[in-house]
Amino acid sequence: MNGPDVIIIGAMKSATSTLAAQLGAQSGVFLTNPKEPNYFSDDDIYAKGAAWYGGLFAQAHADDIRVEASTHYTKLPTYPATVARLKATGLTPKLIYITRDPVARLISHYIHEWTQGVMTCSLEEALERHPELVDYSLYGKQMTPWVAAFGADAILRLTMEEMMEDPHSVLARVGDFIGRKDLAWRDDLGRMNVSSERIKRFPMHGLLFDNPVAQTLRRTLVPKALRDRLKAKRQMPVRPELSASARAALETVFAADAKVLNDHFAQDSGLNPAKSKDTA
Template sequence: MTLPNFICIGAQRAGTTWLHDCLNEHPEVYVPEKKELHFFNSNYSKGIEHYATEFERSNPGHRAIGEVTPNYYHDIDALKRMKDTIPDAKIVFIIREPVARSYSHYQLLSTTRCKGLSFQEAMAQVPIISELSLQGKYIKNVLSIFPKNQVLICLYDDLEQKPHDFFKNILCFLGVNEYFTPSVLNERVNRIIFPNLQNAMDKIGLKFVIEMIKKTPIGALIKKKYNESGRKSVSLNQKAYKNVFSSDVTLIEELTGFNLENWR
């Protein structure tokens, strides 16, 4: 029975889809084609044998076997189950500047829980958005369960600015060839383009059509426009919300040794 020796646990809206796609190309890494298995939070009752079937296509050449489920980081029960099941697994946790993460989460929910709400209204009325941006709180939980030497905390800022170095750092942590460069390294994978259409297509089994569009020049232009508008909105809201997350940012600095002055 094969179980993972690493898991990327989050954060949500912090580049985990990009990481999954990069890892999926690495010849020494095995991740299931399906991202987000949700075993330790939603499917634990199905049993370890069921979980192991997700990794049965791995082979001896795969030195790192794992999965990416960004909902794990904020579920302490899932983390404890993970510790009980795969106690020596390496944990990757990507964290993102909290206002930017919150805004991206707001965009994700723009056709559901946040439909018709401004970002300001969503921050006030949908607590999960700001709650999941309190990443220091969740780093503390992770480090209370797993030894620090098994946990790699990464900054989304580095992914944006130096994707090659960011990915190399993760590969070194996983103990695989650090010089491999995936074809998608400099691409931005954005799952929330065409949210209404994507949800509808997914329900009828045609989600792959949207995925194909995303990889075309037209999809690239839409992503660029989407990301630019998002950055402008985050910039406008940065000062208004920085105090909401100030103490949590300080906690992250204390736990990691990072200098996050640019988050203040």
């Protein structure tokens, strides 16, 4: 099966898009389009078959390092078949797992879903209604089937915090892991997929707001004061915060899971447990 040499497997809202963009900008590295095919996780995409997935890499040169990045691959229990499907192919890609402070990731996840109109309630109410907010931050739980199937040595564990603090060193670690010593961080690319404005999207949002023609017409015909008022109605006014009790309860859960994660990577002494610098 034609497939990847490297897969960035998550975690969601942990700078996976930024790292994928950096790799895709390197000479001799081929990044799939779409960047995030979610082939092994999503049933409807998996049904497209191995030929479809292999075709994503058809334009790669023979000596390219082929990369894809799908955060759905570490979204248990939502996508339970991912690891078994990849294992069954016989492929043995190198795997990169990026995490961040689990509470910060959870909040950024909630903001993302709020902008998409998926979660319309408060953050703490969403914790009750949407257990995936916590599940996807249980990094030890997410890594358990991956380590069992491919071994800890096949997985490079990074944090978003260390990438923000010293991106050049992080990319050098990635290069060592994938067998490329010449990777160079592109400062001009910036961060990808950052929802700093926290603007709620809706059907036809891309056509009405992201389209250059629509942008020109809107700026020409609609007074700025009115545009600002309309934007404010779609904007999350302040970043949501957890109550002290809710945060304490979550930190107890995440501390227990962190032990599971560290046990999986007991030999990994290079991880920098930097404090969160959440900006989403």
